[in-house]
Amino acid sequence: MSVLKNTSPKLIVFSAAVIILLIVAALAPLIVPHDPYAQDLSQALLNPNSAHLLGTDRFGRDIFARVLMGAQTSIYSTLVLVFFTSVIGIFVGVAAAWFGGIIDSLLMRTSDVFLAFPALIFAIAVAAVLGGGIQNAILALVAISWPKYARIARSLSLEQKGELYISAAKVGGASDFQIIFIEILPNIIGPLLVTSVLDIGTMMMELAALSFLGLGAQPPIAEWGSMMSDNRNLLQIAPWTVFGPGLAIFICIAIFNLFGDSLRDRIDPKRRKK
Amino acid sequence: MTPDTKTLIRVSDLSKVYKKDKELVHALKKVSLELKAQESTALVGESGSGKSTLAKIILGLERPSSGAAYCFEEELYKLSAPQARPVYKKVQAVFQNPVKSFNPRHTIAYSFKKHMQNLGYERDKITERSKEVMELCQLDPSFLKRYPHEVSIGQCQRAAIARALSTRPEILICDEATSALNVSVQAQIVKLLKELKQDCRLSLLFISHDIALVSEIAESIHVMHEGCIAESAKTQDIISHPQDDYTKALISAVL
Ligand SMILES: Nc1ncnc2c1ncn2[C@@H]1O[C@H](COP(=O)(O)OP(=O)(O)OP(=O)(O)O)[C@@H](O)[C@H]1O
Numbered sequence: 001m002s003v004l005k006n007t008s009p010k011l012i013v014f015s016a017a018v019i020i021l022l023i024v025a026a027l028a029p030l031i032v033p034h035d036p037y038a039q040d041l042s043q044a045l046l047n048p049n050s051a052h053l054l055g056t057d058r059f060g061r062d063i064f065a066r067v068l069m070g071a072q073t074s075i076y077s078t079l080v081l082v083f084f085t086s087v088i089g090i091f092v093g094v095a096a097a098w099f100g101g102i103i104d105s106l107l108m109r110t111s112d113v114f115l116a117f118p119a120l121i122f123a124i125a126v127a128a129v130l131g132g133g134i135q136n137a138i139l140a141l142v143a144i145s146w147p148k149y150a151r152i153a154r155s156l157s158l159e160q161k162g163e164l165y166i167s168a169a170k171v172g173g174a175s176d177f178q179i180i181f182i183e184i185l186p187n188i189i190g191p192l193l194v195t196s197v198l199d200i201g202t203m204m205m206e207l208a209a210l211s212f213l214g215l216g217a218q219p220p221i222a223e224w225g226s227m228m229s230d231n232r233n234l235l236q237i238a239p240w241t242v243f244g245p246g247l248a249i250f251i252c253i254a255i256f257n258l259f260g261d262s263l264r265d266r267i268d269p270k271r272r273k274k
Numbered sequence: 275m276t277p278d279t280k281t282l283i284r285v286s287d288l289s290k291v292y293k294k295d296k297e298l299v300h301a302l303k304k305v306s307l308e309l310k311a312q313e314s315t316a317l318v319g320e321s322g323s324g325k326s327t328l329a330k331i332i333l334g335l336e337r338p339s340s341g342a343a344y345c346f347e348e349e350l351y352k353l354s355a356p357q358a359r360p361v362y363k364k365v366q367a368v369f370q371n372p373v374k375s376f377n378p379r380h381t382i383a384y385s386f387k388k389h390m391q392n393l394g395y396e397r398d399k400i401t402e403r404s405k406e407v408m409e410l411c412q413l414d415p416s417f418l419k420r421y422p423h424e425v426s427i428g429q430c431q432r433a434a435i436a437r438a439l440s441t442r443p444e445i446l447i448c449d450e451a452t453s454a455l456n457v458s459v460q461a462q463i464v465k466l467l468k469e470l471k472q473d474c475r476l477s478l479l480f481i482s483h484d485i486a487l488v489s490e491i492a493e494s495i496h497v498m499h500e501g502c503i504a505e506s507a508k509t510q511d512i513i514s515h516p517q518d519d520y521t522k523a524l525i526s527a528v529l
């Protein structure tokens with residue numbers, strides 16, 4: 001229980017919320033009240049009612065079921081995206097800091113080039129070249145988003161590089177690989193973890209935006225961004241068709257951000273003041 | 275001196291220039307010295323005289339600007355980690371700040387384990403050897419479970435010495451190993467080092483700014499001043515008949 005001793009109630013509540021969200025998303029196919037893909041034109045564009053909590057779309061598909069299914073696509077795709085973005089970025093940043101010299105210049109100039117592009121425009125271009133599909137959207141966003149992590153990881157590693165324990169490790173025969181993964185990484189992972197959790201919201205928005213533009217998840221796959229896009233011209237006659245997925249995105253981002261904030265207070269209290 | 279005493283460390287014409295904001299700092303200027311087996315030598319000099327720079331170059335943590343520092347006939351900075359391991363097995367170091375010389379995220383036991391594993395100590399004997407060296411340095415082996423900030427600074431320095439001695443090195447380089455400690459703990463550590471020197475047949479390269487402290491432990495002294503060796507001699511000779519003006523000033527400041 002010593003782990004929980006310094007844990008704020010806020011953190012416990014938001015971790016629980018995140019866990020619930022992940023479980024709901026994982027179990028979505030089992031708990032949906034209706035088949036999210038079954039079309040029934042006689043049931044098209046129903047108002048929210050007791051059978052269809054969030055109403056139906058123009059094909060008669062249950063919005064609530066589609067929002068639940070969409071949770072799976074949206075949340076897990078975002079987690080995959082954030083995971084690869086941060087792993088690649090962190091690795092590049094630590095390597096640049098540790099090896100220094102031309103490796104550092106080369107990696108950092110490359111990251112500068114990527115940072116110079118407006119993220120979404122670049123992602124649109126990449127996704128357009130690769131074609132639609134959620135994998136390509138993830139790939140496009142990873143390609144444009146890693147430099148941020150590389151920068152942070154590099155500056156955190158540079159602080160550690162001069163520390164005495166690194167000298168001690170070298171004199172203890174540690175290889176570059178060991179110094180990066182065993183010595184430096186455990187000392188910088190906290191703030192980086194916080195950064196990635198706080199990025200989940202932004203990444204979810206960007207992924208939804210690509211889907212909204214038709215470059216991410218392809219119909220009929222239930223995904224919040226593409227659901228909003230599909231139904232956008234019904235906004236005036238059947239606002240619930242857009243409201244459902246919109247609300248889901250909002251709740252989801254809020255939960256991840258609140259979780260990230262309380263995680264930061266726990267792991268990295270110094271930054272709280274900034 | 276017996277004819278078979280071999281030279282363990284040989285520094286010849288070593289210079290080091292640091293570039294700091296376009297300004298050149300000559301930290302070492304053509305320094306030469308030798309350390310023979312089972313001999314204890316001290317480097318004394320005021321802050322900024324280049325003592326740590328010399329130790330770092332010998333240990334391969336910095337590269338020389340010119341000249342060379344050989345440790346068991348190897349220039350450590352040129353070697354890759356696997357190549358350097360046999361040398362690090364024989365030459366070890368203890369640094370000024372004991373708490374910072376352990377990774378704050380690892381227990382002392384884990385740091386010991388990695389150290390011994392890398393330097394080729396038999397894996398199944400590591401736990402046993404960890405306890406043994408802790409006792410050798412008069413520390414309770416239960417401290418192995420702790421993190422570096424969970425022991426006192428003096429205990430932490432003992433643990434650092436224990437880690438350094440775990441692979442039975444021949445040379446121990448102590449860079450201001452007692453400077454961060456208060457006077458009574460300092461005396462205990464010096465006493466420990468003197469005992470270990472005897473028991474483990476160690477050669478010491480003892481670096482300090484305190485000539486009184488150094489004269490207790492070293493047989494010979496090199497006095498460093500502004501990156502040069504001002505004077506080298508047997509400890510008694512230096513204390514009783516200093517030749518160099520800078521040495522005289524150092525001694526009169528203590529007495
Ligand atoms: N990484 C570095 N970059 C630039 N200059 C440095 C660096 N390290 C040391 N110096 C300079 O080299 C000179 C010698 O430093 P060094 O640390 O070897 O002195 P020292 O004798 O160990 O001093 P102290 O007793 O304070 O430890 C100093 O003038 C210092 O400012």
Ligand SMILES: [Mg+2]
Binds near residue numbers: 326449450
């Ligand atoms: Mg020093």
